Amino acid sequence: MPFIPHTEVETQSMLASIGVEHIDSLFEEIPPSLRASPVDHPLDGLSEMEVGQLMRERATADDHTLCFAGGGAYQHHIPAAVWELATRGEYYSAYTPYQAEASQGTLQLLYEYQSMMSSLMGMEVSNTSLYDGASALAEAVLMAVRSNRKAKSKRILMPVTVHPIYRKVVSTLVRHQDIDLVELEYNSATGTIDPDSLQLSEEDPGYAALVIPLPGYFGTLEAVHKLTDWAHEHGMLVIATVNPVAMATLTPPGEWGEKGVDIACGEGQPLGIPLSSGGPYFGFLCCRQSLVRQLPGRLIGRTRDLEDREGFALTLQAREQHIRRSKATSNICTNQGLMVTAATIFMSLMGARGLEQMSQGSHLNTEKLAQRITAIEGVKQTFKVPFFHELVVTLPQSASGVLEQLAAEQIVGGIALQSHYPELENGLLICATELRTDAEIDHFATVLERVLC
């Protein structure tokens, strides 16, 4: 049905029949201070051609911004085919494919996603995604508390090297469920958790789980094997929160320590999702087979139909809210289906080798960046330890002031750490993915040097 607005004549006739002179008088009871003023159009109007020109101009402004910031969202190469395919009509939906007979393509794609993610993480099971990396960690915490009944504890050991925003989101989601998040401080020399400093006294009521980030927020590498074994020895489950691109180079969580972690989660954005000013992204969540009934979110299974043909369907649905109502494993299983579609196409185009090259390219470029930046007088590497594709440098002055001046030169120069880590007053978190060229790194260093002197 088309939208047909009232004509002036119709409006007048309606007003006359109710005895009102102006439409505005119908809204008089709303105080003037709360009423929206008429829209202030910036321009009288532009032709299609002019709008096109303006948009191209704005777009080039974006393209010229050099990004050296990470902190949970990373600018990586995305093959053009990824979004060309993901936005085709056959895929272009984020909705749950309940109706298996009409959704085989989407279901198979999600099944392939689960297989790829399980393989990348070295874990047995993956769900088909959650909202984002932060809420995936919150779900992992809830899952650990439900699963680890032997621990008789609802306390979680949460290192402060876990992304500060993730820690806030987790706290928001779990604090009203009697779950205590106990912070674990980092060693000020290494920027990582010191496994030898971990002690549990006899009276300690114990913990349901230990969270281990890799890389940590400072880009550093935690002693994952020692930490995993220590936690298991003390009856805790282990939750890994990891960068998926890093897992193409580093040991995946399923292989940490003697037994591997119990739950692995993280942010899926680096796998083919553009930065897009912060979202939409997607979270991933993997676990051991034995915990699968505590895993929230959609799961796709491969099966055979009555005529023995291969097919795909939602499985283990008894965990979910449409069956179990208030007792479901989670009622926040918003599925970022379209993002997962793109990530699956991304991973299949890159392949294991492509992902490894991207991962190592990012690490090498960050090595170059570290050398070039710490060569500037007064700039020091804060934690002199190995890193993946991010590191902290200490500047001779406030990092936020420096970032403002860099922004004026079209450089996003990193993330100032002071607001989340007051002790790192002049700390700057910097990152270089495989996209950054030697010339760009050199340009950043030259401008930074000028800004600092």
Add this chain to the structure above:
Amino acid sequence: MSEIPADLKYSKSHEWVREEGGMITVGITDHAQELLGDIVFVELPEVGGEIDLDGECGVIESVKAASDLYAPMAGEIVEVNEALADSPESINETPYDAWVFRIKPTSSDALEQLLDAAAYTEVVEAE
């Protein structure tokens, strides 16, 4: 009509109870397994855990539903039927042999509060 052995006690939530030497063995009735259909998974309670009367102490999941198990009396869980992990379908096949858990009851007269076979038959017929 489902089978309701005369020598057992029953709860309104369709658990059967057998007393043996002060210990109480609990399972789900033939009627309950018929309602659930093919059982695919049993979530067992933790051995050593204390439970209250009518407290939730496990989940029985079938191809069409998931339903909670309730404790027919207060006490301590002393044993669970680990064999159900590999063969949950044994509840469908032999509901009165495929027990789920054993309780050491807190009070000795708790058994008196439960239904006998005749009273449970009335519950089933009223449904």
